[in-house]
Amino acid sequence: MNKIFTNIVTVLSVILLIFLYQKTQLVDTEQHNQVISTLGTLKQLEAVWINQVLHSRLALNNNYDAMADTWITLETTHQRWQDFQLKRIYGENIAHAEYQKTAYLAQITKRREYIEQFKSVNAILSNSVRYFPTAVSELMRLEDTKLLVGDVNALLSAVLRYSLLPEKETQIQKLIDNLQEKGALSEQDIRSQINIIASHARTILKYRPYIDAILEQINILSTAQKIDLLTTTYVNLQDARLNESTPYHQMLMVFSGLLLLLILFIAYRLRVSYTALNRANQQLKTANDTLEQRVTERTRILSHTLEQLKDSQMQLVQSEKMASLGQMVAGLVHEINTPLGYVKSNIQLIQTIFSNLKHVLQEYRALIVNIPDHISNGKKLKTQIEEFDELKEDDSTGEELLKDALYGLKQIFELVINLKNFSRLDLSNISKVDLHEGLNSSLLIAKHLFKNKITINKQYGDIPKVKCAPSQINQVFLNLLTNAVQAIENKGSIIITTRVKNDHVLVLIQDNGKGIPKKVLPKIFDPFFTTKDIGEGTGMGLSISYKILQEHGGNIEVTSQEGKGTTFTVSLPTGI
Amino acid sequence: MSKNATILFVDDEERILRSLKVLFKSSYNVHITTNGNDALDIIKQNTVHVIVSDQRMPEMLGVDLLHQVKEYSPNTVRLLLTGYSELGAIVSSVNKGEIFRYIKKPWDNDNIQSVVHQAVRIGGELFNATPPSVPVSHSEKQKMGILVIDDDIEIYRMVKEIAEPQYRVTQGLTMESAINSITHQNDIAVLISELSLAGEDMSLALKMIKQHAPNLVILVLSKVQDADSLISLVNEGKIFRFLLKPVRKELLERSLNSSIQHYLSTQENPALLACEIVEKTQKGINSGLFKRITNLFS
Amino acid sequence: MLFRVLICIILSLMQNVCAKEPITPIPLTMDLNPDKVALGQLLFEDKRLSHDNTIACVSCHDLAKGGTDQLSHSIGINDTEGDINAPTVFNSGFNFRQFWNGRAATLEEQVHGPIHHPKEMGSHWIEVINKLKKDQAYLKKFKALYPQGIQIQNIKEAIALYERSLFTPNARFDQYLRGNHKAISSDEKKGYTLFKQYGCIACHQGMNIGGNLYQVFGVLNNYFEQRGNITQADLGRFTVTGKEYDRYRFKVPSLRNVEITAPYFHDGSAKTLKEAVDIMAFHQLGRTIPEHEKQLIVIFLKTLTGTYQGVLLK
Incomplete structure (x- = not known):
C-alpha cells in the first residue's frame, strides 16, 4: 500500500516538474524578433512608397512601375505577417493586437485607394500643366491673335503659378471667361484653340486642389504610428510572456524545496528499508538543481539578447540612412556640376561677346556721324544709332544681369560644396577634420530653421584639426542645432563656442530657449526618449549623438536651467 | 597663339x-x-x-x-x-x-x-622633341637615390628589400630632415612619401619640393585621403603615383620601377620635364608652416 | 525630420537623373519552373475547363492572334457573346492588376474569373477538378510537381506561371531603349517624341507602357455620352468599388504588341490604331492631332511589337 502511494507521489511530482519546466520555456524569442522585423520592413516600405508618391507629384518619377512594385512587396510582407502563428508566439491574449492589426490593414487599404486615385489624377494634372504653355504658343502662332496676347499671357502665368502654389481660383476663372469672350468673334480655328486652352486651364483648376486633398488624405492615413503601436503591443505581449513564466519559475523553486523536505523526511523515516528509493530521490534532487540553473541562465540570456537586438536595430537604421545619403549626394553633386559647368562658361562667354559688341557699336557710332544723310542709307543709320543710344540704359543693365547670373551660379556651387562637405562620402574613414568647417556646413543646412527668429553667435577659438568621421560629427552638430532651435519659442540666440581644454576640443552649443525640466534631464540621452509629439521627432537624436561621441572616445554633456536655456558640450580628444 | x-x-x-x-x-x-x-x-x-x-x-x-x-x-x-x-x-x-x-x-x-x-x-x-639616341649607362643608374619619407619602419624595410643594392635608400623621419636630404643630396630620383609624418601634414611640403625640384618623381603612399586634397596634390604637386596603405610589396615594386623609368626618361629627354610644371599653391600660403618650409629651402 | 526632407530632395533629384526614359525595356529572360509552365500550357489549352468542353483559355487568348481573339467581344460557351473585349495574355504578368476593372490582384486570382463566368466558360472548380482527376496523365503530372495533387490552388498557379512565361521581349523599341539607335527609324523616333509631347505618356508609361494605374475613360470629353448605350461593362471599376469616383474608370491597358491586338478598348470599338489614337487624343487629352503626326504616332506604336520565344509576333 505504502509502496503504491510513494509511486504515485513520485510520478505526480515528476509530472508537476515537467509542467513547471515547460511553463518556463514558453517564450519564443526568435519568432518574436521575426515579427518585429517584419513590422520594421513594413514601415520602411511605406516610407519608400510615400516618397515615390511625392516624386511623381513633382514630376520627378516618370513612370508608376516602382510604385506598383512597392505595393506588391508590401502585400507580400502583409502575407508573411499573416502566416506567423501569433497565438503560438504570444499566447491567447492577442485580441488587442489582432484588433490593432485589422485597424492597420484597413488603414493601409484605404491609403492605397487614395494612392491609386493620386496616380490617376496626377497623370491628368501633370499632362495639362506640361501641355499648357505649348497650347498657348500654338494659339499665338495662328494669325490675328495679337489682340489676345495680353489676356493669354496673363492666363498662362496665373495658371502656371496656380499649378504649384495654393492661390485663389476665381481670378483664373475670370481670365478664362475673359479670353473666351474676347475670342468669341474670331475665326473658327482660333476659337477652337481657345477652347482647348480653356478646357486644360479648367482641368488644372479642378485637379490641383483635388490632388492636394488626396495628398493630405494620404498623409493623414500614415500608418507609421499604428505600426509603432503594434510593435509596442507585441513587445508588451512578449514581456508579459516573460513575466508569466516568472511565477512558474518561483513555484518550481518552492516545489523543489518542498520536495526536498519531503524526501528528507521520508529518507529519515525509511532510510534503512527504502535505500533504493532514497537513491532515486537523490538523483531527482540533482536534476532539480541543474534545471533551476538552466532556467535562471536562460532568462538572463533572453533579456540580454532583447536589449542587444533593440540597440543594433536602431544603429543599423541610422547607418543605412547615412550611407544612402552619402551615395545620393555623390551622384547629385556630379549631376549638378555638369550643367553648372557649361552654364557658367557660357555666361562668361556671353559677357565677353557683350563687351566686344558694345565696343564695336561705339566705333560704329563715331563713324556714322561723318556720313552725310544723302549717301547710301546715312539718315536711316543715324536714326538707328539714336534708337540704340536710347537703349544704352538697357545696355548696362544687360551687363548687370550677367553679373547677377554669375553670382547666382556661385551661390549654387557653394551650396553643392556644402552639401558634399556635410555628407563627406569620400571621407568614410576617420581623418583629421576642421570642426569649424563642419559647424558651418551644419549651420548652412539648418539655415531655414533660423529664419528671422534666431541669431547665431559664433565664438570660434583656435582649435586643432580632430580625428573623426565628419559625416557623423556633422550629424551630431545638426542634431544639437535643431534641438536648440526647437527649444526657442519666440526670438532667441544660439551661441557656438569652440575651445581647447586639456587634450580635448570642446564645442558648446548654447541656446536661451525654454530649458529642460530637472526631472527629465537625466533621461534625455535614453533611446526613444522624446518630448515632442508623436511624428515630430523620433526621440533617437540625442541617444545617437551620444553613441557617436562614445565611439569617437569623446563625450556629450548637458546643463540646463528651466526658462533660461540649455548648453550642450561636445568634447572630442585631440590626440591620435 | x-x-x-x-x-x-x-x-x-x-x-x-x-x-x-x-x-x-x-x-x-x-x-x-x-x-x-x-x-x-x-x-x-x-x-x-x-x-x-x-x-x-x-x-x-x-x-x-x-x-x-x-x-x-x-x-x-x-x-x-x-x-x-x-x-x-x-x-x-x-x-x-x-x-x-x-x-x-x-x-x-x-x-x-x-x-x-x-x-x-x-x-x-x-x-x-626628338628622343635621344644614347641610352643611359648602368653606372649612372647606381648613383640614384630613393628617399623614404615615412615613420613606418615596415615601408622603409620593404623599399630597401626591393631597391637595394641597386639604388641607395635613405629615410627621412621629420619634415626638416627630409627637405635637408633633398637640398643636400643631388642624387635623389624618387621620393616615397607618406602624407602625415609625425602628426604633420606633408602635402604642402611635397608641393614645394616639386616646385623646387621638378625632376624628382614623387610616389605618395598613404591612408585614405579626401578627394580635394588629392586633387591639389595632382595639380600642385604633380605626384606620379598614389598608393593606398596598406600596400602590397609587388604593387610597390611595380610603381617604384615605373617611377625610376619615368625619372630616367626625363633625364634622357629633358623636354619631358615640361610636363612636371606645377600650379603655384594658393592655400596655406600665409601659414607658419609655409614660412618654415621656405626657410628650409633657403 | 530635417534629414528626412533632405533625403527626400536628394532622392528625388537622383531619380530624375537616373531614370531618363519613362518607358523601360522588358527583361530578356525570366526564371520560371519549366515543368510547371508546361503543365500550365496544357491547362491553358484544355477545353475541359469549360462547362460543355468547347472553350479553353486559348480560345480567346490565341497566341497566333496577338494573345487575343481579335473580336470586339469574345464568344463563350453556347456561342454566347460576352460583354467585353478580351485583353491580350501577352505580358499580362507585368500588369499591376488583372481584368479591365482590376478586380483581380494577381494572375492566380484572375484564373477564377473566366472559368466561372456564365458567358465565358460557365463552369465551376468542383466540375473542373472532377474532370481533370479522370485523366491519368494529369494525375501523374500534378503528383510530380505538387505533393497535394490536383487542387484549385495548384491549377491556378500552373496557369498563372504559363501566362507569366508569355512575355515578349526585344521589340524594336526595346532594342532602341537598350542603346541600339538604329533599331528604329527617324520617323519612328519622331512618333515617340510626339507620343510624349501629346501626353499619351502620362498614362502609358513604365515597362508595360500602361498596366500600372487606373484612369477614367473620358478625362476631358465624355466618351460614353457620345457613344450611348451604356452597359454594365462600361462602368469599369465602379462595379468593383461601388464608388462614384470609379465610374468609367479602367486599368490603363498595356500598349505592347498593340499593332496586332485590334480591335481596341474594353468595348472593342476602335478597329484601327489610327481610330484609337483619335479617340484617345480627343477624349483623354482634349486635342485633335493632325493627320501626318497621327501617322507618325501609329508607326511608333508598331515598333512595340515584341518577340515570343525568339520569333517576332504577327
Whole structure:
C-alpha cells in the first residue's frame, strides 16, 4: 500500500516538474524578433512608397512601375505577417493586437485607394500643366491673335503659378471667361484653340486642389504610428510572456524545496528499508538543481539578447540612412556640376561677346556721324544709332544681369560644396577634420530653421584639426542645432563656442530657449526618449549623438536651467 | 597663339562640348566627341596636343580613355574635367592616366584657358622633341637615390628589400630632415612619401619640393585621403603615383620601377620635364608652416 | 525630420537623373519552373475547363492572334457573346492588376474569373477538378510537381506561371531603349517624341507602357455620352468599388504588341490604331492631332511589337 502511494507521489511530482519546466520555456524569442522585423520592413516600405508618391507629384518619377512594385512587396510582407502563428508566439491574449492589426490593414487599404486615385489624377494634372504653355504658343502662332496676347499671357502665368502654389481660383476663372469672350468673334480655328486652352486651364483648376486633398488624405492615413503601436503591443505581449513564466519559475523553486523536505523526511523515516528509493530521490534532487540553473541562465540570456537586438536595430537604421545619403549626394553633386559647368562658361562667354559688341557699336557710332544723310542709307543709320543710344540704359543693365547670373551660379556651387562637405562620402574613414568647417556646413543646412527668429553667435577659438568621421560629427552638430532651435519659442540666440581644454576640443552649443525640466534631464540621452509629439521627432537624436561621441572616445554633456536655456558640450580628444 | 595646335574635348554632355568649343575655337583646331571610342579614333588619325576628358561617361570612363590615349599617343597632354571628385577615380587618373591636370566643374573660363594654353605649349614641345639616341649607362643608374619619407619602419624595410643594392635608400623621419636630404643630396630620383609624418601634414611640403625640384618623381603612399586634397596634390604637386596603405610589396615594386623609368626618361629627354610644371599653391600660403618650409629651402 | 526632407530632395533629384526614359525595356529572360509552365500550357489549352468542353483559355487568348481573339467581344460557351473585349495574355504578368476593372490582384486570382463566368466558360472548380482527376496523365503530372495533387490552388498557379512565361521581349523599341539607335527609324523616333509631347505618356508609361494605374475613360470629353448605350461593362471599376469616383474608370491597358491586338478598348470599338489614337487624343487629352503626326504616332506604336520565344509576333 505504502509502496503504491510513494509511486504515485513520485510520478505526480515528476509530472508537476515537467509542467513547471515547460511553463518556463514558453517564450519564443526568435519568432518574436521575426515579427518585429517584419513590422520594421513594413514601415520602411511605406516610407519608400510615400516618397515615390511625392516624386511623381513633382514630376520627378516618370513612370508608376516602382510604385506598383512597392505595393506588391508590401502585400507580400502583409502575407508573411499573416502566416506567423501569433497565438503560438504570444499566447491567447492577442485580441488587442489582432484588433490593432485589422485597424492597420484597413488603414493601409484605404491609403492605397487614395494612392491609386493620386496616380490617376496626377497623370491628368501633370499632362495639362506640361501641355499648357505649348497650347498657348500654338494659339499665338495662328494669325490675328495679337489682340489676345495680353489676356493669354496673363492666363498662362496665373495658371502656371496656380499649378504649384495654393492661390485663389476665381481670378483664373475670370481670365478664362475673359479670353473666351474676347475670342468669341474670331475665326473658327482660333476659337477652337481657345477652347482647348480653356478646357486644360479648367482641368488644372479642378485637379490641383483635388490632388492636394488626396495628398493630405494620404498623409493623414500614415500608418507609421499604428505600426509603432503594434510593435509596442507585441513587445508588451512578449514581456508579459516573460513575466508569466516568472511565477512558474518561483513555484518550481518552492516545489523543489518542498520536495526536498519531503524526501528528507521520508529518507529519515525509511532510510534503512527504502535505500533504493532514497537513491532515486537523490538523483531527482540533482536534476532539480541543474534545471533551476538552466532556467535562471536562460532568462538572463533572453533579456540580454532583447536589449542587444533593440540597440543594433536602431544603429543599423541610422547607418543605412547615412550611407544612402552619402551615395545620393555623390551622384547629385556630379549631376549638378555638369550643367553648372557649361552654364557658367557660357555666361562668361556671353559677357565677353557683350563687351566686344558694345565696343564695336561705339566705333560704329563715331563713324556714322561723318556720313552725310544723302549717301547710301546715312539718315536711316543715324536714326538707328539714336534708337540704340536710347537703349544704352538697357545696355548696362544687360551687363548687370550677367553679373547677377554669375553670382547666382556661385551661390549654387557653394551650396553643392556644402552639401558634399556635410555628407563627406569620400571621407568614410576617420581623418583629421576642421570642426569649424563642419559647424558651418551644419549651420548652412539648418539655415531655414533660423529664419528671422534666431541669431547665431559664433565664438570660434583656435582649435586643432580632430580625428573623426565628419559625416557623423556633422550629424551630431545638426542634431544639437535643431534641438536648440526647437527649444526657442519666440526670438532667441544660439551661441557656438569652440575651445581647447586639456587634450580635448570642446564645442558648446548654447541656446536661451525654454530649458529642460530637472526631472527629465537625466533621461534625455535614453533611446526613444522624446518630448515632442508623436511624428515630430523620433526621440533617437540625442541617444545617437551620444553613441557617436562614445565611439569617437569623446563625450556629450548637458546643463540646463528651466526658462533660461540649455548648453550642450561636445568634447572630442585631440590626440591620435 | 598658332592655330596649328589641336585639342580634343570628350564629354557625354553635348552642351559642355559646345561651350568649350566656342571658348577655344579661335585659338586652336578643336575636336569634340561624346564618345570614348570616337575620341581614340581622332587621336589615332590626328596629332592631338591636348585631350580634355570628362570622367563619368556611359561607354568608357575618362580614366580608361586617358590610359589608352597614353598608350597610343604618349605626347598628348591629358587633362581630366569632372564634376564630382570621387577618390577612386582620382587615384586611377594619377596611376593609370598620368594626367597633367585635374579641372573641376564648374570651371572658370580664364582658369581653364590658361591651363589649356599651358598644356598646348607643353604638348607642342613634346611632339617636337626628338628622343635621344644614347641610352643611359648602368653606372649612372647606381648613383640614384630613393628617399623614404615615412615613420613606418615596415615601408622603409620593404623599399630597401626591393631597391637595394641597386639604388641607395635613405629615410627621412621629420619634415626638416627630409627637405635637408633633398637640398643636400643631388642624387635623389624618387621620393616615397607618406602624407602625415609625425602628426604633420606633408602635402604642402611635397608641393614645394616639386616646385623646387621638378625632376624628382614623387610616389605618395598613404591612408585614405579626401578627394580635394588629392586633387591639389595632382595639380600642385604633380605626384606620379598614389598608393593606398596598406600596400602590397609587388604593387610597390611595380610603381617604384615605373617611377625610376619615368625619372630616367626625363633625364634622357629633358623636354619631358615640361610636363612636371606645377600650379603655384594658393592655400596655406600665409601659414607658419609655409614660412618654415621656405626657410628650409633657403 | 530635417534629414528626412533632405533625403527626400536628394532622392528625388537622383531619380530624375537616373531614370531618363519613362518607358523601360522588358527583361530578356525570366526564371520560371519549366515543368510547371508546361503543365500550365496544357491547362491553358484544355477545353475541359469549360462547362460543355468547347472553350479553353486559348480560345480567346490565341497566341497566333496577338494573345487575343481579335473580336470586339469574345464568344463563350453556347456561342454566347460576352460583354467585353478580351485583353491580350501577352505580358499580362507585368500588369499591376488583372481584368479591365482590376478586380483581380494577381494572375492566380484572375484564373477564377473566366472559368466561372456564365458567358465565358460557365463552369465551376468542383466540375473542373472532377474532370481533370479522370485523366491519368494529369494525375501523374500534378503528383510530380505538387505533393497535394490536383487542387484549385495548384491549377491556378500552373496557369498563372504559363501566362507569366508569355512575355515578349526585344521589340524594336526595346532594342532602341537598350542603346541600339538604329533599331528604329527617324520617323519612328519622331512618333515617340510626339507620343510624349501629346501626353499619351502620362498614362502609358513604365515597362508595360500602361498596366500600372487606373484612369477614367473620358478625362476631358465624355466618351460614353457620345457613344450611348451604356452597359454594365462600361462602368469599369465602379462595379468593383461601388464608388462614384470609379465610374468609367479602367486599368490603363498595356500598349505592347498593340499593332496586332485590334480591335481596341474594353468595348472593342476602335478597329484601327489610327481610330484609337483619335479617340484617345480627343477624349483623354482634349486635342485633335493632325493627320501626318497621327501617322507618325501609329508607326511608333508598331515598333512595340515584341518577340515570343525568339520569333517576332504577327
